[in-house]
């Protein structure tokens with residue numbers, strides 16, 4: 001019984017913590033980062049490394065790059081996009097390639113957006 005109560009407490013605090021996070025806007029917060037940090041390489045005008053284009057929401061979510069969908073809606077940890085930014089992916093290098101990695105706050109913000117359902121909001 002005691003364990004049950006502990007688990008309930010843990011679960012409820014988890015839910016509260018999730019709800020507390022402000023909604024992240026793709027258009028206002030994510031897209032500017034992509035334009036600034038990623039589109040130099042991943043754009044439809046150029047080759048788009050690994051067939052990944054980040055010109056807009058549609059391209060990002062298309063899921064036809066070399067290793068399939070890079071965003072797993074609702075699961076940032078399993079999203080290749082986040083693994084690539086953190087440098088934990090099983091192949092290739094940390095991105096943006098040869099440049100300064102994104103700061104933790106920005107990666108956290110993108111993770112939150114994915115966990116909130118990766119909407120075109």
Ligand code: HEC
Pocket residue numbers: 034037038039040041042049050052065066067068070080081084085091092093094095096097098099102
């Ligand atoms: C200087 C060029 C360059 C920049 C800038 C860059 N990338 Fe890449 N990206 C690459 C190359 C080259 C690859 C293929 C090799 C690899 O996976 O490391 C790649 C691969 C990827 C992949 C893997 C796609 C797949 O299906 O295998 C993801 C995800 C990715 N990039 C995301 C990003 C994000 C997000 C940014 C911006 C924060 C970014 N990249 C910035 C060059 C770049």
